[in-house]
Amino acid sequence: MSIKIYVPCDSSAISLGADRVAASIAKEAEKRSIDIQLIRNGSRGLFWLEPLVEVATEQGRLAYGPVQVTDIPSLFDAGFLQGLAHPLFLGLTEELDYLKNQQRLTFARIGKTDPVSLDDYIANDGYRGLSNALNQSQEDIVKAVTDSGLRGRGGAAFPTGIKWNTVLNTPSEQKYIICNADEGDSGTFSDRMVMEGDPFVLIEGMTIAGLAVGATQGYIYLRVEYPHAHKALNTAIEKAYKAGYLGDDIIGSGKAFHLEVRLGAGAYICGEETSLMESLEGKRGLVRFKPPLPAISGLFGKPTVVNNVISLASVPIILDKGGDYYRDFGMGRSRGTLPLQLAGNIKHAGLIELAFGMTLRELLYDFGGGSASGRPIKAVQVGGPLGAYLPESQFDTPLDYEAFAANWTVLGHGGIVVFDDTVNMAEMARYSMEFCAIESCGKCTPCRIGSTRGFEVIDEIIAGRELGKNISLLRDLCNTLLNGSLCALGGMTPYPVLSALNHFPEDFGIDEKANAV
Amino acid sequence: MTEPSNMQATVQEITAALKDKPGALLPILHAIQDALGYVPAESVPSIAKALNLSRAEVHGVISFYHYFRDTPPGKHTIHLCRAESCQAMGGKQLEAHVKTRLGIDFHETTTDGKFSLEPVYCLGNCACSPAMQIDEEIFGRVSATRFDAAVKETEELA
Numbered sequence: 001m002s003i004k005i006y007v008p009c010d011s012s013a014i015s016l017g018a019d020r021v022a023a024s025i026a027k028e029a030e031k032r033s034i035d036i037q038l039i040r041n042g043s044r045g046l047f048w049l050e051p052l053v054e055v056a057t058e059q060g061r062l063a064y065g066p067v068q069v070t071d072i073p074s075l076f077d078a079g080f081l082q083g084l085a086h087p088l089f090l091g092l093t094e095e096l097d098y099l100k101n102q103q104r105l106t107f108a109r110i111g112k113t114d115p116v117s118l119d120d121y122i123a124n125d126g127y128r129g130l131s132n133a134l135n136q137s138q139e140d141i142v143k144a145v146t147d148s149g150l151r152g153r154g155g156a157a158f159p160t161g162i163k164w165n166t167v168l169n170t171p172s173e174q175k176y177i178i179c180n181a182d183e184g185d186s187g188t189f190s191d192r193m194v195m196e197g198d199p200f201v202l203i204e205g206m207t208i209a210g211l212a213v214g215a216t217q218g219y220i221y222l223r224v225e226y227p228h229a230h231k232a233l234n235t236a237i238e239k240a241y242k243a244g245y246l247g248d249d250i251i252g253s254g255k256a257f258h259l260e261v262r263l264g265a266g267a268y269i270c271g272e273e274t275s276l277m278e279s280l281e282g283k284r285g286l287v288r289f290k291p292p293l294p295a296i297s298g299l300f301g302k303p304t305v306v307n308n309v310i311s312l313a314s315v316p317i318i319l320d321k322g323g324d325y326y327r328d329f330g331m332g333r334s335r336g337t338l339p340l341q342l343a344g345n346i347k348h349a350g351l352i353e354l355a356f357g358m359t360l361r362e363l364l365y366d367f368g369g370g371s372a373s374g375r376p377i378k379a380v381q382v383g384g385p386l387g388a389y390l391p392e393s394q395f396d397t398p399l400d401y402e403a404f405a406a407n408w409t410v411l412g413h414g415g416i417v418v419f420d421d422t423v424n425m426a427e428m429a430r431y432s433m434e435f436c437a438i439e440s441c442g443k444c445t446p447c448r449i450g451s452t453r454g455f456e457v458i459d460e461i462i463a464g465r466e467l468g469k470n471i472s473l474l475r476d477l478c479n480t481l482l483n484g485s486l487c488a489l490g491g492m493t494p495y496p497v498l499s500a501l502n503h504f505p506e507d508f509g510i511d512e513k514a515n516a517v
Numbered sequence: 518m519t520e521p522s523n524m525q526a527t528v529q530e531i532t533a534a535l536k537d538k539p540g541a542l543l544p545i546l547h548a549i550q551d552a553l554g555y556v557p558a559e560s561v562p563s564i565a566k567a568l569n570l571s572r573a574e575v576h577g578v579i580s581f582y583h584y585f586r587d588t589p590p591g592k593h594t595i596h597l598c599r600a601e602s603c604q605a606m607g608g609k610q611l612e613a614h615v616k617t618r619l620g621i622d623f624h625e626t627t628t629d630g631k632f633s634l635e636p637v638y639c640l641g642n643c644a645c646s647p648a649m650q651i652d653e654e655i656f657g658r659v660s661a662t663r664f665d666a667a668v669k670e671t672e673e674l675a
Contacts, residue, residue: 015657186600282542
């Protein structure tokens with residue numbers, strides 16, 4: 001019998017040489033006339049150990065990592081196919097603390113299965129949610145999602161069930177489901193990991209959403225920077241059509257759902273839902289005024305559900321195990337789990353799915369192991385480029401939407417970027433304004449002009465010119481952006497800028513914190 | 518480079534195949550850029566005609582999106598990430614090295630036509646910062662040495 005070897009096909013693993021490792025293992029096995037079955041799985045999300053090679057043994061899957069091409073002959077010599085010792089040996093994958101201490105619901109399959117194998121998906125609890133949904137009324141499906149307490153995982157945390165209910169109750173011949181897969185925030189990669197590592201779960205979630213609200217067409221709006229996700233999604237969609245999980249008659253139910261991937265073109269603003277819809281319609285990604293809400297008048301003027309990848313990928317398990325099951329995880333009004341992403345200057349960067357409630361400090365030090373450079377952690381940006389910078393004094397904030405909001409910080413999509421003490425926060429504030437200027441759609445004045453004025457005034461501050469005047473000018477400008485912008489790009493750029501100024505005034509050349517507020 | 522007549526034929530073929538899709542413009546522009554490497558200004562009138570749009574509208578869309586380009590790229594395109602996570606891991610120093618090594622700034626192409634350099638704001642490889650892409654191949658934990666090696670390897674492949 002052939003031995004099963006797993007080498008991830010996740011693009012981060014590939015960026016560290018996984019493709020070459022896989023090819024080298026196949027070649028070495030052939031050379032030694034050993035019969036192996038090489039499976040390209042998703043990543044477990046322990047990126048400091050990637051490429052993480054696993055071997056299926058009687059005891060379970062054993063891990064070796066990080067494996068480079070030059071390690072392959074010695075791995076074979078040491079008998080890694082029998083799970084024998086080697087300097088890269090890590091033990092049973094599932095027993096690795098980083099994995100064992102997580103609560104993986106949305107990511108339950110990722111890293112275990114071949115992402116584009118429908119058989120593998122079904123053998124690992126796939127499509128159980130859909131088969132339950134097919135036996136329920138539309139109202140009951142929406143109720144299950146409402147009961148689960150699921151809130152939009154893209155960052156805005158709007159209750160998913162309420163959104164679905166609005167679309168369900170808006171009569172229209174045509175409705176749409178859009179998956180917002182324009183994951184443009186630095187420090188976030190959970191959407192990418194789902195699309196590359198378990199594309200069927202997203203397809204299933206969107207199909208359930210379609211059944212729930214009466215939409216027969218879905219679009220995945222995917223950023224062009226994700227070519228591997230594009231390939232995986234298209235392969236999975238094709239297989240789902242062939243097996244009758246998509247199309248005019250979903251597994252004999254008589255109900256239709258069609259799905260297509262559309263590529264973005266490098267515009268960050270298209271992650272904003274109304275801009276995304278403009279883009280899908282073939283236009284420049286200019287933000288729309290709200291109301292009308294997309295749930296009432298969205299894509300091509302029709303009622304549209306726009307949900308993030310993780311929100312939709314969490315739906316199958318909710319329909320499989322029930323809203324209560326999901327709701328029992330979490331704290332306060334933040335229910336279920338959040339796939340957190342630890343990135344930047346951190347020793348153990350990776351994907352950590354946890355019930356809401358753990359503190360940022362536990363995440364940074366217990367999971368993350370402190371900074372990668374070994375220097376003290378100075379600041380942490382949570383929630384992407386529009387999220388606030390947190391100083392050490394805020395590290396005990398629990399990972400909960402309301403707890404973060406109470407600090408004037410943003411949990412958002414759960415992306416966490418760590419900086420050590422070499423960072424200059426005035427430079428980071430300047431970058432935030434520059435980024436806003438580059439990515440502004442140009443529709444509203446505060447964002448379009450304010451962002452450019454923003455980095456100009458920060459340049460003045462960095463140069464030490466007329467500090468008092470320029471700091472108050474910057475605060476005034478941020479106030480205009482906060483209150484006068486049409487969408488979150490202009491409206492939230494002040495979060496990183498002002499948090500940097502408030503918590504790290506010394507980097508702006510101001511001596512006393514009192515001067516900053 | 519593609520002959521002008523071939524170019525027009527490619528554009529016509531792509532436009533005819535995709536024009537009836539709902540919201541067809543982005544899929545058309547992607548297909549043209551995939552085929553030609555860029556969206557030539559000469560293709561705008563035929564796209565506009567097929568979609569019943571003005572040329573200004575088509576031009577507006579092309580120029581709105583960072584990814585679409587209206588000039589031919591170098592043989593290989595390097596996308597270097599400038600976002601926060603990569604900055605936290607020495608992205609700025611890497612950026613300086615890359616520009617010196619290639620002798621160009623962002624949005625430029627080397628004089629030998631081998632490499633174009635573009636900034637990108639996140640490749641979703643933030644757990645392995647700093648990151649870059651050469652054509653469709655992604656690289657993580659890119660140091661100056663690793664960058665030089667990747668460039669050399671890409672040159673040798675050519």
